[in-house]
Amino acid sequence: xxxxxxxxxxxxxxxxxxxxxxxxxxxxxxxxxxxxxxxxxxxxxxxxxxxxxxxxxxxxxxxxxxxxxxxxxxxxxxxxxxxxxxxxxxxxxxxxxxxxxxxxxxxxxxxxxxxxxxxxxxxxxxxxxxxxxxxxxxxxxxxxxxxxxxxxxxxxxxxxxxxxxxxxxxxxxxxxxxxxxxxxxxxxxxxxxxxxxxxxxxxxxxxxxxxxxxxxxxxxxxxxxxxxxxxxx
Numbered sequence: 495x496x497x498x499x500x501x502x503x504x505x506x507x508x509x510x511x512x513x514x515x516x517x518x519x520x521x522x523x524x525x526x527x528x529x530x531x532x533x534x535x536x537x538x539x540x541x542x543x544x545x546x547x548x549x550x551x552x553x554x555x556x557x558x559x560x561x562x563x564x565x566x567x568x569x570x571x572x573x574x575x576x577x578x579x580x581x582x583x584x585x586x587x588x589x590x591x592x593x594x595x596x597x598x599x600x601x602x603x604x605x606x607x608x609x610x611x612x613x614x615x616x617x618x619x620x621x622x623x624x625x626x627x628x629x630x631x632x633x634x635x636x637x638x639x640x641x642x643x644x645x646x647x648x649x650x651x652x653x654x655x656x657x658x659x660x661x662x663x664x665x666x667x668x669x670x671x672x673x674x675x676x677x678x679x680x681x682x683x684x685x686x687x688x689x690x691x692x693x694x695x696x697x698x699x700x701x702x703x704x705x706x707x708x709x710x711x712x713x714x715x716x717x718x719x720x721x722x723x724x725x726x727x
Contacts, residue, residue, distance in 0.1 A: 580688050610685040613657045615680060617680065639655065639656045
């Protein structure tokens with residue numbers, strides 16, 4: 495009984511102390527305004543307008559639509575490289591497309607070695623007149639990627655119809671142009687190293703990245719990459 499009396503007495507004393515404020519103020523209610531006031535810098539929290547929310551959604555869709563590995567396009571100051579383009583191929587076309595973007599000093603080029611490429615080609619022709627006629631015939635058949643092989647090559651007066659890292663892709667390309675009516679084309683038996691051009695573009699923002707991605711679709715064998723990324727070869 496004495497123990498029970500002592501417990502009840504201590505409980506009464508504790509209740510008296512709490513109600514009298516001896517142990518400090520009682521915890522405040524958990525109403526929402528109280529919780530907001532206790533947040534750090536609550537004035538920085540605000541509800542976005544419909545226009546602001548739409549802008550954020552649009553930006554998120556843009557980031558998802560244009561993705562270049564290793565490149566942060568949201569900074570507006572990214573560095574991107576585009577390549578690699580062989581001289582005996584579509585180098586002239588990509589130069590024209592990039593020139594139309596009016597990049598000025600933001601655009602630079604550098605030479606890279608592209609090893610292991612299998613060339614689709616027409617062997618050297620006997621005369622310049624025959625070469626010119628063949629080039630005209632290829633254009634009329636709808637062949638776009640072609641280049642006359644220069645004087646410094648053992649293949650002088652031949653015509654390059656594209657170079658491929660994968661021999662199966664080279665064979666597939668040969669089959670496709672033969673369906674157009676191209677005759678006499680071959681695939682090189684051995685891969686050869688060729689000089690290629692890689693374009694370096696600085697200060698790339700999301701808008702420019704979208705334009706580059708659109709151009710890249712016309713050159714599916716080349717890729718956009720982070721600056722100083724290893725070659726795809």
